[in-house]
Amino acid sequence: MQFGSRRKKLNTDIQTELYGHPLQFYGQPPLENISLTEFETFAVERLKLLKTIENLGVSYVKQSEQYSQKLQSEIKNLNFPYRPEADDRKIQTGPTEYEKRRKDHISHFILRLAYCQTEDLRRWFIQQEVDLFRYRFNHLHPTQKLEFLHKNSLQYDTVSAEEKVILKDKLVNSSYAVSGITVEGQDFYKVPFQDALDLVRTRKVYLKAGYVYIPHQDIVTIVLNDFRTRLSKALALTARSLPAVHSDERLQPLLNHLSHAYVGQDYSIQKNVGKISLEQIDSLSVKSFPLCMRQLHQSLRENHHLRHGGRMQYGLFLKGIGLSLEQAMQFWRSEFVKGKVDADKLEHSSSPESCSTLCLVLFYWR
Known part of the structure; x- marks a missing residue:
């Protein structure tokens, strides 16, 4: 994959300009060739980082100690730049740090191509990049902050x-x-x-x-506003170039996949289906069920009846915890029999309670 120029290597001056500081506004696009394998690897790993930032923002207070520790661990594991040293002007002495900055730079521009396609994608990408930028800026040494401000003409x-x-x-x-x-x-x-x-x-x-x-x-607040504005404009400009990018049959599938990719655990694989038995339900309802499902279970056991909404919710919950189709049919039949529905007439009953629930079981457990 080629970015801009046909140069095979960046010369020393351009290296210093792009990667001489641990943080940047991503104003200058990459100027080197990379393979499609590296293209995809960089993009997926940055996407994992941004997904982590999104999840941490929901689970913890942003910039709290736990938030920062977990984000630092993820940044370190994915080999992106983090916690730079105070004296960090000669990156030639640390090729590992250079590779991290190069990866950070290139991967950002790849995801720009993938996430500039719609307004929702742009909004999500900007928010995660801003949170990542905030974390990095706050962990710069004071001298590096001043250097960054001067380098980007933010001399207030x-x-x-x-x-x-x-x-x-x-x-x-x-x-x-x-x-x-x-x-x-x-x-x-x-x-x-x-x-x-x-x-x-x-x-x-x-x-x-x-x-x-x-x-x-x-001052980080001012810098973030500037970064957000620049990135928003850059995404709008990138969107204009998409027709030319999509004409490349190698890139279009990759970019479309990235914008719809989910890099977390695959929850579609139901590992526990059929492993919950009817004998376990009563004990599990006491110690493991959420309170709302516990109340529905207790009400069903006591009255042998639930209103339609309750049957819908509880039926889906039983499927979710791994009850098989056969067990579910047996469970509901046993409750109906204890209630107002005669066992001999159950199969041919026109009772709204039995019909709606059995139909629900057959539909969702198929």
Whole structure:
């Protein structure tokens, strides 16, 4: 697969430009040839990383200690860049780190091709990439953060010492995690308020005359907004080039597969089907059933009757825990017999209860 130029190798200057810093805005596309095997491997592994970020965002508070530990472990396992050292200017001395940055760079652009096709795909891709960028930026050394800001022309006006003294009380009262002792010892940036709407919305900064005063540790919010804007525009531009990309019969199937791929565990394989017996249901209902299913089971055992909605829910639940078709039919028949339905007439009964439930069993267990 070729990106842009026909050069076989990146020269030293371009290597330094692309991979000289552990973090980037992905403004420059890759300029080298890669095999289709490497193309697919890079893309799948980055997709696994983004899926992990999505799942962690649901299970944990973003940027919490547990969130960061699990994300760091996944980044490390997939050989993407993580936790760079403070002195990281000569990547030639660490070829392993160079390969990680190269993989990160190329895989990002591959997924751009796959996830620029629809609005929903673009929205999902942007959110996961922003979360990944936030994690990486927050774990940069302070000197690397300043270097990144300068490299990407994010040189916001620094508040002078005199102005900090004048605004000291307001900065302390309005800025998150800032005390009177540290105001003089840290930088504040004066930024147009429209570039920091998230901080304004949550009242974490001092707002005056159309500008907000942001402490150094909160500058990540501004950088994220910039990254989100750039990535959104880049995806829109990438979408325009899709007809040319899809004309390549080697790439179109790969990109379509990536945009619909699920890289987690395959839950369609029902390993426990038929392994739950009728004798186990009562004991399992006490110690293992969710509360709603436990209540339905108890009500069925006590009254030998459930309303239609309850029968629908409980019937599907029994199938889900591995009850076989034969066991399900036996289970429901035994309850009907204990209730109002005569055993001899069960097979020919017109009772709504028996008919609807047996039809449900036959349909969902087929």
